[in-house]
Amino acid sequence: MSFTIVQILLLTAYSMYNIYDELQMNSSLSQPVWAGMISGLIMGDMKTGLVIGAALQLTVLGVGTFGGASKIDANSGTVLATAFSIGTGMKAATAIAAIGVPVAALLTSFDILARFANTYFQHKVDKDIENFNYKGIERHTIMGALPWCLSRGIPVFLALALGQGVVKTMVTYLNGDLAWLNTGLQTAGATLPAVGFAILLHYLPVKKHIAYLILGFTITALLSTVFTNIQALGTGLGAASKAFTTTFNALPMLAIALIGGAFAILEYKKSMAKITAAPATNAANSSDDEDEEDDEIEDANGEVDGDEEE
Amino acid sequence: MKKNNEAQPGYQLTKKDYNQINKRSLFGFQMGWNYERMQGSGYLYTILPQLRKIYGDGTPELKEAMKTHNQFFNTSNFFNTIITGIDLAIEGKKGADSLDTVAGIKTGLMGPFAAIGDSLFAALVPTIMGAIAATMAAQGNPLGLFLWLAVNIAIMVFRWKQLHFAYKTGTKLVSEMQGQLNALTDAATLLGVFIVGALIASMINIQVPLVAHLGKVSLSVQSNIDMILPKLVPACVVGLVYWLLGKKGMTSTKVIFIVIIFAIALSAIGVLGKI
Numbered sequence: 001m002s003f004t005i006v007q008i009l010l011l012t013a014y015s016m017y018n019i020y021d022e023l024q025m026n027s028s029l030s031q032p033v034w035a036g037m038i039s040g041l042i043m044g045d046m047k048t049g050l051v052i053g054a055a056l057q058l059t060v061l062g063v064g065t066f067g068g069a070s071k072i073d074a075n076s077g078t079v080l081a082t083a084f085s086i087g088t089g090m091k092a093a094t095a096i097a098a099i100g101v102p103v104a105a106l107l108t109s110f111d112i113l114a115r116f117a118n119t120y121f122q123h124k125v126d127k128d129i130e131n132f133n134y135k136g137i138e139r140h141t142i143m144g145a146l147p148w149c150l151s152r153g154i155p156v157f158l159a160l161a162l163g164q165g166v167v168k169t170m171v172t173y174l175n176g177d178l179a180w181l182n183t184g185l186q187t188a189g190a191t192l193p194a195v196g197f198a199i200l201l202h203y204l205p206v207k208k209h210i211a212y213l214i215l216g217f218t219i220t221a222l223l224s225t226v227f228t229n230i231q232a233l234g235t236g237l238g239a240a241s242k243a244f245t246t247t248f249n250a251l252p253m254l255a256i257a258l259i260g261g262a263f264a265i266l267e268y269k270k271s272m273a274k275i276t277a278a279p280a281t282n283a284a285n286s287s288d289d290e291d292e293e294d295d296e297i298e299d300a301n302g303e304v305d306g307d308e309e310e
Numbered sequence: 311m312k313k314n315n316e317a318q319p320g321y322q323l324t325k326k327d328y329n330q331i332n333k334r335s336l337f338g339f340q341m342g343w344n345y346e347r348m349q350g351s352g353y354l355y356t357i358l359p360q361l362r363k364i365y366g367d368g369t370p371e372l373k374e375a376m377k378t379h380n381q382f383f384n385t386s387n388f389f390n391t392i393i394t395g396i397d398l399a400i401e402g403k404k405g406a407d408s409l410d411t412v413a414g415i416k417t418g419l420m421g422p423f424a425a426i427g428d429s430l431f432a433a434l435v436p437t438i439m440g441a442i443a444a445t446m447a448a449q450g451n452p453l454g455l456f457l458w459l460a461v462n463i464a465i466m467v468f469r470w471k472q473l474h475f476a477y478k479t480g481t482k483l484v485s486e487m488q489g490q491l492n493a494l495t496d497a498a499t500l501l502g503v504f505i506v507g508a509l510i511a512s513m514i515n516i517q518v519p520l521v522a523h524l525g526k527v528s529l530s531v532q533s534n535i536d537m538i539l540p541k542l543v544p545a546c547v548v549g550l551v552y553w554l555l556g557k558k559g560m561t562s563t564k565v566i567f568i569v570i571i572f573a574i575a576l577s578a579i580g581v582l583g584k585i
Contacts (some may be wrong), residue, residue, distance in 0.1 A: 023340040023387070025466060028458040031436065033443045037452055047450040054447035057440050118344035119563055125342070125351045129376045132368055134358060137376070141355035144342035183583070184574030190515045190584040191547060191573045192345060195566055197506050197514075198551035199347075199382050203417050209503040216507025221541035224512050253429040253512065257422050260504035268497035275493060 002087035008160045010042045011079055015156040016149035018075045019114075023148065032056040032078040039082035048092055049082045055096045056081070056104070070111040070189040076152050077104030084164050099164075102171045107155060109185040112192070114151035118144045212263055220256050227251040321364045321402040323477055330359055331398075332470050335391050346562045348384035353416075357394055364402055371406040378409045385420035386427020388465070391473040393419050399480025400491075411495055418498025421505035431465065514544035519583040543582075 003011075014035075021030035028034060033053040040049015060074045081100030085092050090099075121140045128136035159167045174182050206213060230248045237244040323331075334356045342351035354361075354376060361379070365372035385393060393416055400408045400415070439461055443454035483491060522529040535542050547569075554565050576582035 023343065024337055026387075026431070026462060027466070028439070028455070028462045031440060031443070031458070033440070033447045033455050033458075036447065037455060046452070050447040050450050050452060054444040057444035057447070061437055061440050061444070115343060115345050116566065118342055119346045119566075121342055122344045122347055122351050125354070125380060129373060129380060132373070134362065134367075137351070137358060138355055141342040141351045142338055144344070144351075148341065148343075180578040181574065184577040187516060187577035187582055187584050188570045188573035191569055191582075192566065194510070194514050194544065194547045194551050195345065195562065195569055196348060196382075196384060197510050198548050198555055198565075199562055200384075200417070200421070200506055201503075201548075201552055202555055203382060203413075204503050204506065205499055206503060209500050212500055212504040213507040216504035217511045217541070217545060218507075218539075220508040220511035221539065221545075225536070225540040251512070253425045253508070256508045256512075257425045257429075257505060260422065260501045260508065263504060264497040264501040267500045268493050271493035271496050272490060275490075 002163070003083065003160055007042055007083070007087075008157065011039060011083055011160060012153050012157040014038055014042070015076050015079050016153040018079075019148050019152050020145065022075070030075055032060065032074045035075045035078040036082050039079045040086065043083055043086040045086045048086050051092050052082045052085060052096055052100065053078050055092075056100050059101065060104075070108050070115070072104045073107035073111060073152070074100075074104045076107050076156055077101060079156060080159050080167070083160060084167070088164055090164075099167065099171075102175065103155075103159070103167070105186075106171070106174055106182065107152070108189055109182065110151040110155055112185060112189045114147040117147035212260070215263070216256070216260060219259060220251070223256070224251045321360075323360065323398060323402065327360055327363075328473055328477075331356055331391065331394060332473055335387075335394070335473075336466065336469065339390060340387055345566050347380070347382045349387075349390070350380050350383050353383045353390070353394075354379040356390075357398060360398055361401075364398075365406065374406055375401070375409060378413055381413070383416060383420060385424045386431065388431045388469055389423040389427045389472070391469065392476040393423065395473045395476025395478075396480035396483070399477050400484050403481070403484045411491060414495040415498055418495060418500075418502040421502040421509070425505050425508065435461065435465070510544050510548050511541045514541075514547065515585040516543055516547070517583055517585050518543060518581060520581055 018030045018035065021027055029038075033050070036049040036051070036053015036056070037046055038049070040046040040053075043049070056074045056078045060072065077100040080103050081095040084090055084099050085095035121144050124140040124143075125137050128134075128140060201213075227248070227250055231250065234244075234246060234248040238247075339352045339356055340349060342355065343349060344351075357379065358376070361372060361375050365375055396419070397412050397416060400412055404411075439454075439458040443458045446452075446454035483494070518531045518535060520531040522531060532543075539545075551565060551569065554560055554568070555562065573582060
């Protein structure tokens with residue numbers, strides 16, 4: 001065995017801290033470069049750690065989590081690649097390709113499991129509210145840390161404890177015979193934000209603002225296609241000719257938000273004009289609004305009723 | 311606690327409250343993140359002590375407020391306390407009557423703040439700082455890492471400060487612009503709906519990798535779908551899930567299971583794939 005028990009425990013503890021930092025403080029200690037340096041220090045070779053961390057950092061550059069989507073777990077990938085590279089004398093470049101990237105991709109499934117497991121604690125909180133159990137609400141929210149941290153800790157610990165041979169076999173097995181499950185889980189991870197958006201739409205007054213749902217979707221769908229295609233074109237031209245050095249960026253979401261903001265300002269002005277024009281009917285209007293929103297809040301309890309649809 | 315009971319419709323946040331909310335937000339806001347209600351329990355956890363002060367322990371109003379704040383919520387964890395600040399300003403002043411307005415404002419604001427926060431702090435800052443740190447680290451120089459840490463600590467300070475600012479803005483909103491609040495809620499929910507449309511088109515990265523072979527002609531299904539409308543597949547999935555959620559006896563947990571099973575099955579037969 002190429003690792004000491006202390007090293008295994010330290011690396012496991014760090015990988016558990018990784019996801020906590022990423023979710024909460026976001027101090028950058030949970031980024032692959034830091035993962036490389038810290039794992040390198042634990043293994044006694046900071047420089048190799050930095051090189052591996054840098055490579056994986058560049059791999060995930062610009063890959064952010066949006067709206068609760070899972071991204072590849074480059075941090076745990078870096079931890080394991082660094083540990084195996086230093087511990088077994090594997091070349092850094094080999095460790096990145098053979099362990100870092102595949103492990104990072106595989107661990108997406110664990111991220112999905114953690115996000116799913118926490119639904120259990122959400123329902124515990126529901127019960128606590130009924131019983132005015134304030135400590136329970138706090139405890140059951142914080143206990144969500146358990147699935148989160150274990151989703152990184154368990155695979156990293158097992159990989160280190162079982163050793164490189166087992167990890168390689170696992171990776172080839174999961175990329176071979178079980179590839180359908182692995183890609184399936186990733187497809188599921190890419191699809192699941194749809195559930196979040198659909199729930200969100202049940203809370204918002206969709207019928208009233210349906211035109212803006214269509215606008216937001218269509219503007220983004222068209223522009224993102226254009227931007228993605230231009231990016232692909234730029235990469236292709238860059239590969240074809242060294243003289244072509246211009247790079248194109250992805251569609252900036254802030255711009256889309258600003259277009260939405262403009263519509264919101266117009267709507268605000270329109271309703272303000274209505275209010276100032278008819279101050280007497282104001283009271284009646286506002287009570288109407290409240291009734292509307294009542295329905296949406298009822299929906300919120302996990303069980304969504306159907307009267308809105310049919 | 312008893313004392314606060316009588317001061318019900320007029321609770322003002324103290325410095326201690328600010329610190330407590332900020333601490334909970336920075337260290338525990340996303341721990342309960344789940345597919346069903348995302349940051350729902352986290353939002354409630356962040357403001358629970360203040361809710362107890364506003365409504366008083368054991369009151370039906372408190373239960374109603376706790377339920378309202380335990381619903382679906384998801385925004386950037388860099389901006390969440392802005393929404394919290396506006397929320398508590400309104401609730402502290404108007405009590406349980408304002409819960410509908412507050413729910414509307416929360417839903418209206420979370421979408422835009424998620425979009426802005428994610429593009430700034432989940433994409434832009436890590437891209438710039440990550441590129442700097444990685445370029446230096448590739449040569450074995452850890453300086454870029456510490457630079458990144460310093461930038462992110464500065465961002466944390468900014469996250470800590472924004473609550474106070476938002477609370478003051480919220481208080482001003484309630485006291486000075488009574489009539490405008492409805493107009494604002496309306497505009498905020500409009501923005502929310504618009505942003506959800508944008509998110510559907512940009513954040514659900516799935517496609518149909520199926521290629522049909524008709525004799526010697528191979529036909530890419532996705533490119534045909536793109537000719538009709540790009541991102542049609544994500545739109546259809548959201549529409550289906552929306553419809554499913556409206557069914558009697560359907561819970562979001564069940565829907566999540568259904569989506570996972572269908573995604574794996576469709577991916578296995580090659581109909582659905584990640585981009």
